[in-house]
Amino acid sequence: MIDPRRDRALYRQLADLLREQIDSGELPPGSPLPSETTLAQTHGLARPAVRQAIALLRAEGLVTTSRGYGTRVREQVERTPLELPASSFAIARMPSDAERLEHDLDDGVPVLEIQLPDGSTSVHPGDRIRLTRP
Amino acid sequence: MIDPRRDRALYRQLADLLREQIDSGELPPGSPLPSETTLAQTHGLARPAVRQAIALLRAEGLVTTSRGYGTRVREQVERTPLELPASSFAIARMPSDAERLEHDLDDGVPVLEIQLPDGSTSVHPGDRIRLTRP
DNA sequence: CAACATTTGTGCGTATGTATC
DNA sequence: TGATACATACGCACAAATGTT
Numbered sequence: 343m344i345d346p347r348r349d350r351a352l353y354r355q356l357a358d359l360l361r362e363q364i365d366s367g368e369l370p371p372g373s374p375l376p377s378e379t380t381l382a383q384t385h386g387l388a389r390p391a392v393r394q395a396i397a398l399l400r401a402e403g404l405v406t407t408s409r410g411y412g413t414r415v416r417e418q419v420e421r422t423p424l425e426l427p428a429s430s431f432a433i434a435r436m437p438s439d440a441e442r443l444e445h446d447l448d449d450g451v452p453v454l455e456i457q458l459p460d461g462s463t464s465v466h467p468g469d470r471i472r473l474t475r476p
Numbered sequence: 477m478i479d480p481r482r483d484r485a486l487y488r489q490l491a492d493l494l495r496e497q498i499d500s501g502e503l504p505p506g507s508p509l510p511s512e513t514t515l516a517q518t519h520g521l522a523r524p525a526v527r528q529a530i531a532l533l534r535a536e537g538l539v540t541t542s543r544g545y546g547t548r549v550r551e552q553v554e555r556t557p558l559e560l561p562a563s564s565f566a567i568a569r570m571p572s573d574a575e576r577l578e579h580d581l582d583d584g585v586p587v588l589e590i591q592l593p594d595g596s597t598s599v600h601p602g603d604r605i606r607l608t609r610p
Numbered sequence: 611c612a613a614c615a616t617t618t619g620t621g622c623g624t625a626t627g628t629a630t631c
Numbered sequence: 632t633g634a635t636a637c638a639t640a641c642g643c644a645c646a647a648a649t650g651t652t
Contacts (some may be wrong), residue, residue, distance in 0.1 A: 351620060361573070377636060388622050393637085401535050401583070403570045409637045410629035421567060426560055426609045433555065434568035434586045434602035436537045438495070439488075449535070452568045452586035452602065468568035468586065475560045475609055485639060511617060522641050527618085543618045544648030612652100619647075627639075 344385050352387055353394035360395065364404055364415055371417040375405065403450030403469070416448065421472035429459045432473055441465060478519050486521055487528035493519075494529065498538055498549055505551040509539065537584030537603070550582070555606035563593045566607060575599060 344355045363369040376384070381392045396413055399405045407413040426432055437445065437453045445453070445467050452468035478489045497503040510518070515526045530547055533539045541547040560566055571579065571587045579587070579601045586602035 353620080358573075379636075390623090391621065394620085397531075401570070402572070407637070408630080410631075410635075412630090412636065423565070426607065428609055430609060431557070432566075432607040433605070434588050436535065436584045436586060438536060439492070439532070450570050452570065454568050472565050472567055473560065473607065474565040475562055487639080513617080524642090525640060528639085541618070542649080544616075544650080546617060546649090614652075615650090617647100617649075620645085622643080622645105624642080625640085628637085630636080631634085 344387070353391045354398070356381065356385055356387065356392065356395035357398040360399060361402075361404065364399075369415050371415050373415050375413040375415070377412060400449040403448070406448050419470055422470055423474045424454075424466060424471045426456065426473050426475055427458060430457060432456045434468065437465070478521070487525040488532070490515070490519055490521065490526065490529035491532040494533060495536075495538065498533075503549050505549050507549050509547040509549070511546060534583045537582070540582050553604055556604055557608045558588075558600065558605050560590065560607050560609055561592060564591060566590045568602065571599070 344352055344359070346352060348355065350358075360369070360375065369375065375381070375396070378389050378392045378396070381387070381395075382389045385392075396405065396407065400407060404416060405413050406416050433455050434452050435455060437447055437451075441447070441453060445465070447453070447467055448469070454466045454468055454471055454473060455463055456466070457463045478486055478493070480486060482489065484492075494503070494509065503509065509515070509530070512523050512526045512530070515521070515529075516523045519526075530539065530541065534541060538550060539547050540550050567589050568586050569589060571581055571585075575581070575587060579599070581587070581601055582603075588600045588602055588605055588607060589597055590600070591597045
């Protein structure tokens with residue numbers, strides 16, 4: 343239940359509620375969240391607060407939103423194994439706007455950047471790659 | 477220059493401008509961005525649009541914001557080398573709410589989760605770790 | 611220590627545009 | 632066509648944290 347007297351922003355409380363429903367399986371992968379209007383009405387919030395809550399979950403990679411369609415719980419895709427080459431290293435970071443477009447990445451999805459000994463780098467979608475070492 | 481006739485949201489155009497200034501070094505690490513009010517006035521936007529632009533940059537891990545203090549370009553910390561153990565693998569993902577608290581992670585900072593052959597896992601801050609292989 | 615100005619956070623309301631079904 | 636849903640953008644007000652005076 344969302345309680346204005348609690349010392350936590352209303353949109354964070356709503357995000358907590360939805361996150362629990364996702365983690366518990368009550369909202370399984372692929373299932374739609376209620377519309378922003380519905381969430382606003384059922385919880386007694388204005389739509390901007392609902393949008394802030396959903397934006398939080400998007401940034402955490404838990405849901406994806408499509409305009410005119412709605413917000414759904416993200417489905418995990420199979421991760422392709424990718425071997426980390428010898429004498430090289432990898433870092434995790436968030437993609438730039440351009441990289442997100444190029445690799446068709448959802449919000450809340452990081453990238454793995456691999457730097458080879460020769461100095462060249464490659465960028466890989468963080469939700470489709472599993473970095474391995476034999 | 478921000479142009480309402482262009483087919484790109486105003487707050488995205490502002491984010492592009494600021495991102496360029498960060499990438500070019502015009503806004504070096506540690507330097508403060510103009511206040512939201514100032515940005516709104518100088519670019520002819522309302523404050524909500526400015527806040528959306530800064531929220532984008534935060535989600536990309538480019539800036540950090542402190543209430544009552546302002547928004548500054550994120551300073552890159554030294555990345556500690558961490559060897560990916562043999563026969564194990566690593567994935568990059570965004571942290572849960574609890575993990576963000578536990579590791580004191582800023583917005584826009586992913587984590588590296590390492591899974592060992594015995595099934596145990598460890599989680600590491602994505603901005604302080606460089607995954608290596610000898 | 612208090613008072614103040616500055617800055618970001620939260621929350622509401624309204625309106626219009628655009629994509630999807 | 633129409634209904635639904637999300638995106639963008641503006642306005643206002645007050646709260647809370649910070650740094651300075």
